[in-house]
Amino acid sequence: MIQSPPPVTPAREPVVPTAASGPALDTGAVPGGTEPLGEEGFRAFDRMVQAMVARGTGGLSPAALWLALADWSIHLAAAPGKRTELGLKAVRKAARLQAYALHAMTGAAAEPCITPLPGDDRFSDPAWRAWPYSYMAQSFLLTQQWWHNVTREVPGVSPHHQDVVSFLAKQMLDVFSPSNLPFTNPEVIQRTRETSGANIVQGVQNWIEDQSRKASGAPPVGVEAFQPGRDVAVTPGAVVYRNHLLELIQYSPSTPTVQAEPVLIVPAWIMKYYILDLSPQNSLIRYLVDRGHTVFCISWRNVTAEDRDLSLEDYRIQGLMAALDAVSAIVPGAKVHATGYCLGGTLLAIAAAAMARVQDQRLASVSLFAAQTDFSEPGELQLFIDDS
Structure with a gap:
């Protein structure tokens, strides 16, 4: 349970630099007092339109997707050798599938034409081995294997566009997987028989409730079972510092003595602090406290529309550095072991580099987990990151 006593003022108040005023732009004023929007106004208009499009596409750029599809389709059209190879593969796969079907229809144990990739358990149930x-x-x-060949190794297609098209093709095929359709999934059919259709009725009711909650802005089903301080975030502690961006929690010791150097945990600002304190049996914070560490954790406040101009530098200075100042005030003279999780680790890495530049040596160590510092290889996320 987190209590909120009066906040401790840090020994050194973080200073928030203000942007230097640059020279005024020549907006090209015209007689009569009428001024055009200017370059910045046009850019703002572009960003507004792009934001409206992003709301309807889930943040994806339609232009980027169309460019990838155009790159792939044009180069495939200009590669008769590749198309011939794909045609022959399609004929061979069709022949193998037909031979398999003839054996399977007779009830004989037919050797599969293809086995799923490791980790694909959609067809692992024994019911999938029965005809049809x-x-x-x-x-x-x-079909999935053939389309993988269609989207790969097309001469002239850029590697990025090839990855995008291959990913899109797989996602579209997965939508029509027989495991996703109730009338082609033997597990669903068997369950429907066992329940006399009650599972279908329950599923429709769940869907209606989900849509109703979404329309009314209510939280998803099940959130009520996880209340902070009761079901999650149960490690005892208190808020010892707060500002506009954060609250700093210090957890109560559970051992007779504690380590001299405290631990500061920096989670991502897109999630709640108790992601690392889910339950007594599943809590990094409880684990550290029970081993004699003085643990502090940042709890980021929810931003509003008024915070739209906050930058990463604001999060570094008003957020992490302010929290570090508060820890230094509470445990004066002690170096701090900083731990960053997810985007909090990215922010911590930036802050540690900035501290090294000014010879700020308050950090005893920096530990990062599930955090990126090199974004040149972000995995599948890279498919949706481009200039568009």
């Missing part, structure tokens, strides 16, 4: 569901599964897997 075995045929559906084999047909889907062969």
